[in-house]
Amino acid sequence: MRQTWRWFGPKDLCSIDDITQVGAEGVVSALHHIPNGVVWTPEEIAKRHQEIRTRKDGTPSGLTWDVVESLPVSEDIKKQKNAWREHIENYKISMKHLADSGIEVICYNFMPVLDWTRTDLRWAVPNGGSCMRFDINDFAAFDIHVLKRQGAATDYTNAIADEAERRFAGMDDAARKQLARNVTMGLPGSTESMSLDDVQAHLDEYGAITRERLRANFVDFLDAVIPTAEDLGMRLCCHPDDPPFALLGLPRVMSTAEDYQHILDAVDSPSNGMTFCTGSLGARPDNDLPAMFERFADKVHFLHLRNVKRDTTDIVGSFYEAEHLAGDTDMVAVIAAVVREERRRRAAGRKDAIIPMRPDHGQDILDDLGRRSQPGYPTIGRMKGLAELRGVMTALEHAELGL
Template sequence: MRHIWRWFGPIDKVSVPDAAQAGAEGIVSALHHVPTGSAWTFEEIRKRQDEVRAGGLEWELVESIPVSESIKTMTGDWKAHIEAWKESLRQLAKAGISTVCYNFMPVLDWTRTDLRWETADGARAMRFDLVDFISFDIHMLQRPGAPDDYPAQLIEAARERFAGMPQEKITALSRNIGAGLPGSSDGYSIAELRTALARYDGIGADALRDNLIDFLSEVVPVAEELDMRLCAHGDDPPWPLLGLPRILSTEQDYVRVLNAVDRNANGVTFCTGSLGARPDNDLPAMVKRLAPRIHFAHLRNVRRETEGFPCSFFEDQHLDGNTDMIAVIAALVSEERSRRAEGRTDHQIFMRPDHGQEILDDLTRGAQPGYPAIGRLKGLAELRGIEQTLSHPVFGMN
């Protein structure tokens, strides 16, 4: 696999040289400062490439060109936003970048209740506490109909939790859940979140999926003409939140979208952390079946703390948690071997060590939540060790 490292630009407290020292071969980044719905220019793309090259690596993959809420709802300036998205692809291709990760999650990107939750050994990790989330939904956001979405025992647990919640916890919970895309300055206040949710009144899973397919029907042919690959990131967490539909939470979800726009340029960002939060997702089996369309792998692990789903979970260390990471990597290595035999030019799958626990000096660095230096270095070293072992001739997978 091609080992890359997410970098949020000059504001990132983990530098490109840090990534190179950690063992990364390239960088995945985005132009977070460009307003959503606007086209990326060649000049801004080149500027970011130069910033990465100054640190000794290359900008190899985009994560993400944001998909606006107008596109997701097919309202307002959605047609202009799609044209801007296409133009961004053209400018990226001109700069030599050929793979773009994106997501179609409505309103909220990945959602956590704690961004720096302390684990048993003193490390800090991102966490989704279901009772805290329900407390936010019912008692802080006061979303109409929210109590109908949860069982009575969880509603009562949330009531008790909120009654004893100190103000600093309430403030932090609101900030954490309302956070925008990683690396961006976007985010929602309670009032803004209510307004954003209202845009999806009457838009269920089927309608949102149709909007995604319509979007892909527009942008995938452009990507194909440019010899580019698009890869959709799954829902995080992989179940409905705040009454919003989710459409990329299971294998069947992906299959429906891949079949609807059945071209190799329409692909998958396989995130083991997002999909792994659902116990009914068999990740090694999913990799094997989706493998030909996986263009990017986010490798991280979560530990589910409650049964079923929705559930509470936290970001565990890369080789711990509920996902069989060795089996996942074995399936990806096998797919790369098959692609080489087929003569595919995209035989090498991009991979990054996704998220990571804050350990050692990470605890005082203050980097982007989920993106520490040492925690990701540790994860990359572990994942790379598994891959190299499985790729060794003694195992017959080279």
């Protein structure tokens, strides 16, 4: 595996100098300042390459921009409304510009409205650190009592709705506003910040879009862009829903093995693949992560390695971001499956035999606690995670060589 590190650009509190010291080989980045649906120009792409290649003192960092995460799919494309056709054409132009710069892998998602959802961004863990958490009761309190979505209460069990009402009653105004900010934050670095009015407006537009319709819109998007990806020698890989179950009455189409099978079969191409995120997929107890990797190994173009700890065995439930080797996912078994797949690809002579990975998320520990980085992206917590994952990788790769 090629060890990479997510970087949100010059404003990221984790600098390029820091990334060289944690031992990453490459960088995962995006042009978050460009609005969704707008073309990424060669000039802006070249600027980001240069920023990644250069330390603060002007010397070479030795790092390269390996993966784009993400080239966003606009809400217009997902809903097939307004300027969606223009946005698809702009997407293809941006792909061309990225390919011309040497990039081959683009990670993206097809989640409606919010790119990820958590209810607490600094949840305390027993060792004194903090992490991100999704609490279904707090989320229901937001949905039913803060957002006041019509019919929201019927989407939850009576027990969850009752607990949500109790929790909402116990919150002061500041706590309610903080919960709303947490839920609507979406992806760190996202160009589309969401107010409650923004969220409600999107929900209103999605009201007539069924899960089947969103799936069909997704296939239409892939039918349009995958031929371009094939011509450019690029690999697109869809990130799973986070969390991998329906929220806010919105459809989810990339939460299970069946979801991925449908999309990969619908547009069968080496350029149409999967971002295998162990954290997002691992939030569902019915997702068998090692088995899922084995099933889709041929189409896995990018790896997010993180772990979550679930509160219950419910499909729709609460969880928190655990240490990389300490959650509910058997990370050693997953990495062993990746090592076997890379060996198979090398034997087949594939140019993508080495799969890029990054330590996804991490707990805030030590100096992270005062640094207030992007939620989920602490420097030291991720460095600890990368070190643990690197140890497992090294041991398993040695075993593959018979050492």
